[in-house]
Amino acid sequence: MPIADPRPGGRAARVQQAVHDAVRALQADQDNDFITVPKIAALAGVAPSTIYRRWGDLGGLFADVAVARLRPDGPPDTGSVFDDLTAWAEQYIEESASPTGRKFMCDMVSGGADRASAIRGGEYARERVKTMLERGRRRGERVPDLDDVIDVVLAPIVYRIIFDPDDVPTGLASRLVRRLFDDIPSPHTDPA
Amino acid sequence: MPIADPRPGGRAARVQQAVHDAVRALQADQDNDFITVPKIAALAGVAPSTIYRRWGDLGGLFADVAVARLRPDGPPDTGSVFDDLTAWAEQYIEESASPTGRKFMCDMVSGGADRASAIRGGEYARERVKTMLERGRRRGERVPDLDDVIDVVLAPIVYRIIFDPDDVPTGLASRLVRRLFDDIPSPHTDPA
Numbered sequence: 001m002p003i004a005d006p007r008p009g010g011r012a013a014r015v016q017q018a019v020h021d022a023v024r025a026l027q028a029d030q031d032n033d034f035i036t037v038p039k040i041a042a043l044a045g046v047a048p049s050t051i052y053r054r055w056g057d058l059g060g061l062f063a064d065v066a067v068a069r070l071r072p073d074g075p076p077d078t079g080s081v082f083d084d085l086t087a088w089a090e091q092y093i094e095e096s097a098s099p100t101g102r103k104f105m106c107d108m109v110s111g112g113a114d115r116a117s118a119i120r121g122g123e124y125a126r127e128r129v130k131t132m133l134e135r136g137r138r139r140g141e142r143v144p145d146l147d148d149v150i151d152v153v154l155a156p157i158v159y160r161i162i163f164d165p166d167d168v169p170t171g172l173a174s175r176l177v178r179r180l181f182d183d184i185p186s187p188h189t190d191p192a
Numbered sequence: 193m194p195i196a197d198p199r200p201g202g203r204a205a206r207v208q209q210a211v212h213d214a215v216r217a218l219q220a221d222q223d224n225d226f227i228t229v230p231k232i233a234a235l236a237g238v239a240p241s242t243i244y245r246r247w248g249d250l251g252g253l254f255a256d257v258a259v260a261r262l263r264p265d266g267p268p269d270t271g272s273v274f275d276d277l278t279a280w281a282e283q284y285i286e287e288s289a290s291p292t293g294r295k296f297m298c299d300m301v302s303g304g305a306d307r308a309s310a311i312r313g314g315e316y317a318r319e320r321v322k323t324m325l326e327r328g329r330r331r332g333e334r335v336p337d338l339d340d341v342i343d344v345v346l347a348p349i350v351y352r353i354i355f356d357p358d359d360v361p362t363g364l365a366s367r368l369v370r371r372l373f374d375d376i377p378s379p380h381t382d383p384a
Contacts, residue, residue, distance in 0.1 A: 033249075057225075067380075106301050106310070109298050109301045109354055118298070118347065118354050118355050119355065119356070119357070121355060122351075122354075122355030122356045125355070126356075149357075150348070150351065150352075150356075151347075151348035151368070152344070152348075154349040154351065155343075155347040155348040155350070155351035155352075156342070156343035156344075158347070158351055158355075159342065159343075159346065159347035159350055160347075161312060162301055162310050162314075163310050163311060163317070163350075164311065164313030164314045164318075164342075165311070167339075176343070179375070182375075183371070183374075183375075
C-alpha cells in the first residue's frame, strides 16, 4: 500500500518520486506486461524490497502512478462555474482519451487487490469539482449539485473512455455541461 | 484471445464452458491472485496449453468470464420502455454493486492486453438497450436516444460502482431513468 501523503521533501516522498518517474519512463517504451520490479528498482536506485514493502505488487504501483497523474495543479479558474466545468471536462477528456490515458484509467481501476486506487481516483475528481463549485457559490452563482456533476458530466466521459473509446466526440464536454445546467430547476444565468 | 462465438455444442463451446465454470468455482473460494492456469486446467479437464492458446493470459480469461456474466437471457419486457429501463438498471446495479460484481467489472476493464473485453462489455450493454428501445418504438412509444440512455442511466451506475462503491443508493435506477425521460424534449406519456 502506498503511504498516504508522505511529507514533501522527506525520504518517503523522494522514494515515491523516483519510483513513479522510473515507472513512467519504462511505460513510455513498453507494455506493463514487460515491466518488472527489478527493472523499476534499478532505474529508480532503490532496493526491490522497498517497492514490494510500499506498493505490495506491480498492479498497486501502476495504479498509484495512474492516480498521481490525475492530480495536476488545480482545477481551471475562469470566473464562472459553467466555464470552469467545461474547461475541466475538456482537460479530463484530453488527458484520458488517448490510448495512453485509457491505459492509465484501466490501470487505476484494476490495480491493487483492494481496488483502493479507483476509489482514491474518484475522490480526487470530487475534490476538484467541489473546489470549482465552492468558488462559484462564493461569487453568488447558482451552482449544480456535486453529485449531479459526477453523474451528468464525469460519468459519461469515463464510461466512454473505458467502454467505448471510439465514441468520444468533439464537443462532448460542453454538451454534457449544458445538460447539467439545463437540469438546474430554478432560473440561472444563461451561459450562452 | 477468446474465439468469438464458438458454435454451440461444438468442442470450442464445450471447452469454453468447462474453463469458465472452473474459473467461477475457483473465484468463489479465493482471490484471483491465487488462481493459476494449471489449477484451472486441472479443474476443467483441459491442457494448460489450451488455455494459453485461447485466452493468452489469465487477465484475458478473467475478463472473458466477467463479460460472459453480463449476457443473461434478455432485457426485461414489461410493456413500457420506462419500466423496462428501470428494471434493467435495477438488475444491473443488483448484479454489479456487490463486492463480487465490482470485482468482475474491474476484471473486465483491466483484462487482456488490448482491453477488448471492456469494449465487448460496452457493446453487450448497448445491444440490450437497443432491444428495449426498438420494442418501444414498435409499440408507438416515444423513446429516448440510445446514447442518452448510456450517458444518463448506465454511465453513472458504472462510475459509482467502480469509483464510489459506497454511493449506490436505493432508488438510483428509477431516479436516473426519470432524469432521462425528463430530458426528452417533446411531450411524452408521464410515467408517474
